[in-house]
Each structure stands twice: as structure tokens, then as C-alpha cells.
Amino acid sequence: MYSTSLLSPAILFPTNNPKPTTKTRPKHHQLRPRMSLNHQTPPPIVNPFNSVAKLLWGKSLPPQLLISTVRSTWSTAWHLMMSQLAPSDSSGSYTRPTSLFRANPNQFPGEKAPGPTALHLYVGLPCPWAHRTLIVRALKGLEDSIPVSIASPGIDGSWVFLDNNTTSGNKLIAGSDKANGCKALREVYKLRQGGYNGRSTVPMLWDGERKEVVCNESYDIIELFNSGLNGLASNPELDLSPPSLRENIDEWNRIIYPNVNNGVYRCGFAQSQEAYDNAVNELFSTLDKIDDHLSASRYLCGDVLTLADICLFTTLIRFDLVYNVMFKCTKKKLIEYPNLHGYMRDIYQIPKVAQTCNFEATMDGYYKFLFPLNPGGIRPIMPSGCEHEVLSKPHNRGSLSLDQKNVQVYVS
Numbered sequence: 001m002y003s004t005s006l007l008s009p010a011i012l013f014p015t016n017n018p019k020p021t022t023k024t025r026p027k028h029h030q031l032r033p034r035m036s037l038n039h040q041t042p043p044p045i046v047n048p049f050n051s052v053a054k055l056l057w058g059k060s061l062p063p064q065l066l067i068s069t070v071r072s073t074w075s076t077a078w079h080l081m082m083s084q085l086a087p088s089d090s091s092g093s094y095t096r097p098t099s100l101f102r103a104n105p106n107q108f109p110g111e112k113a114p115g116p117t118a119l120h121l122y123v124g125l126p127c128p129w130a131h132r133t134l135i136v137r138a139l140k141g142l143e144d145s146i147p148v149s150i151a152s153p154g155i156d157g158s159w160v161f162l163d164n165n166t167t168s169g170n171k172l173i174a175g176s177d178k179a180n181g182c183k184a185l186r187e188v189y190k191l192r193q194g195g196y197n198g199r200s201t202v203p204m205l206w207d208g209e210r211k212e213v214v215c216n217e218s219y220d221i222i223e224l225f226n227s228g229l230n231g232l233a234s235n236p237e238l239d240l241s242p243p244s245l246r247e248n249i250d251e252w253n254r255i256i257y258p259n260v261n262n263g264v265y266r267c268g269f270a271q272s273q274e275a276y277d278n279a280v281n282e283l284f285s286t287l288d289k290i291d292d293h294l295s296a297s298r299y300l301c302g303d304v305l306t307l308a309d310i311c312l313f314t315t316l317i318r319f320d321l322v323y324n325v326m327f328k329c330t331k332k333k334l335i336e337y338p339n340l341h342g343y344m345r346d347i348y349q350i351p352k353v354a355q356t357c358n359f360e361a362t363m364d365g366y367y368k369f370l371f372p373l374n375p376g377g378i379r380p381i382m383p384s385g386c387e388h389e390v391l392s393k394p395h396n397r398g399s400l401s402l403d404q405k406n407v408q409v410y411v412s
């Protein structure tokens, strides 16, 4: 929509390199055998902006008026695009839209229980909220009963499906809509009775029998997967939200959701310095506290992995990969937190969890498709600390468990 070439360094800093002549050509070029009598040196690529810039202001910087005009045009365009991408309040703080379709773990009692494959899960791999549902689905052994379609970000940032149906071992990759054959997620939302014209977000749980959106709120979906569909699960004994810990889990969620899960978005989507300062300070003071807590506790609620850990994990695993750089969560890298990093590796190494992580898709999703935050679309190199090999290193957190067990997750 907006040409970023207006701001390209070529315009701001036009180069004045002499065109190569026969004299300046490197020797190996002169000696290259001629392939054809008609062979001609290809004409140098002329950037018309460079020529105009050279004509207008030569070697100096563009006139101040031009810079300030481009700057205020870009800033207006940026605010306009951000207001669509990330609605904010009057202070410039990001306010996440609420999800419209809610569910509860008792949604499908007795006779209402869906048959296998009546439910279908829609996700996108970069999305931390969708990632929660993939992990709980895997740990509960719901993969066969609840198939998944994986969307990828389209050019306008909305979720679309790809034609290909290739697989990559047991690694999850984006593909087509296996339930409804739609080209875009918004078309699936519209299939429901009464249609829909709100935001088409992932994760989304679809009921193929009723042709209805069951839920598009990640926490509701993971609660439902944890305890509301045990008849379909191959690992029904696993309880990631046992009644004895429920209060403790809620307490952690009340801290983690605003300051960490949504906190990184509050940093990245802030539209004023004040909004960013508040968000970033709250984020890092919360991470400091959690790191401290994890020095003596294997998981957030003690020795048992819970839904609160899954929710924290999907933000932590993206931290150094994207949030640290792109969302300006720069005070520290996650790898600098010894307890948090070990804790993240501990969860990453639980069987089936690593397969739900696709780092390339995650980096692409943020750096290439959140246009207003990275207009050049350049994807930085993967930080070495985020490689699978590093995440697979021993975490030694078993010693923090009272019973010294490895982990109380039994994967079928």
C-alpha cells in the first residue's frame, strides 16, 4: 500500500560510485571468453530515484523539507495501519479485542458429546495463543479425534490456506483447509449460521456437524481439551488443571496474561513512548519475579505441569526469536534468565512438545507479515540460542521436584 522505497537509503544517501569502465574492470572479466559475437555487456541497472536525487541535491542529504514531509507522511500512515492492526486506548496502549465465541469445559456433556472428528481445530504456527491449543491437544492425545488445519499469514496479515498438502515428518507445517476446503479463515467463520464479519482469529475450534464456531478463545479451548473431551482423548488421565491447584493456576494466569503473554504485544504494539515504557517495565519486572520463583520450583505450581505453564511457555519460546527484537523487549534476552531458560527447555523436551514448535514459520509470521512493525520484511538470522540443539540441552530441573521424577506427563 505504501512504497517503502521512498525511504530507501538509496534516496537518502545517493551513491556516487563511478560506472565501471574498461579500465576499472577486474582482470578476470577482461579475460572471459566471448560466448557469442553478439555478446554485449548488460546495461547497468539505473535506479531512477538515484538519478533524480543526484540531479536535485547531488551528494548532500535531501532537503529538510522533503525529509520532514516523508517523515510525517510515514508517521501518519504508520498510526493508521497500527490502529487497524492493534487497537489502542487514548494513551497509545494496546487493547486486545475480546473473543466473541466462548466455551467452557462442560460444553459437551453426555449426549452432546461430539463424535470423533466432528470438531476441527484451526491454528496458525506463529501464533502463541494457537500454540497453546496444539500443545494441550498433543499431550492429551487428541490428534486423531480433533484434526487440525494450519493457516499461514497472507499478504494483508489475515489467515489464508495454502494449496499444498505436503508433510514434514511429524513437524506441523501450514497447508490447506481440511475441513471446509476454504481459501481463507474468514470464509470458514462466514460459513456459520448468521455469518460473521468480526476478526477471524486463530485458534478457532469448529464444529463440523453443526457448522458452527465452538470457540475462538485459546484459554477456553485448552480447558475444554484438558477436561471436557476425555472420551475422545488417548491420554485422559493427564489433568493439567487439577482442582487442588485451580486457584493457584488462576493466580498465575492473572499475573502472566497481562504482563507477559499480552505484555510482549503491549510492548510491540505500543503507539506512544509512555505506553511502551509501562509495558516493558511490567514485562521485565514480572519475568524477574518468575525467574526467582522458578529457582526453587520446577513448574509454576510446584512439581506438576499445569495449563499456566503451557501459557507461559508459548510466549517464552518466541521471546528471543521475535519479541526481543521486533517487539522491543530488549532489556534482557530470555537466555540471560537461568531459571526461566532451563524451565523453557524442560517443557520443550516433554515428548511431543518440540513437534508443535516451528521456528521458521514463527519468524516468517512476525517479521514478514506484521508489515507496520517491519516494513522492509527482512527476517533476521535465527539467534543461535533458539536452535533445537540448544533447547535440547540438559535442564537439570528434575532435582527441584520433591519426588525427583522427571515429569508427571504421560504421553501415549
Ligand SMILES: N[C@@H](CCC(=O)N[C@@H](CS)C(=O)NCC(=O)O)C(=O)O
Pocket: 098, 099, 126, 127, 128, 129, 130, 158, 199, 200, 201, 202, 203, 216, 217, 218, 219
Ligand atoms: N484472545 C485470543 C487471541 C487470538 C489472537 O489474537 N490471534 C491472532 C494471531 S496471534 C489472530 O488470529 N489475529 C488475526 C486478526 O486479529 O485478524 C485467544 O487467546 O485465542
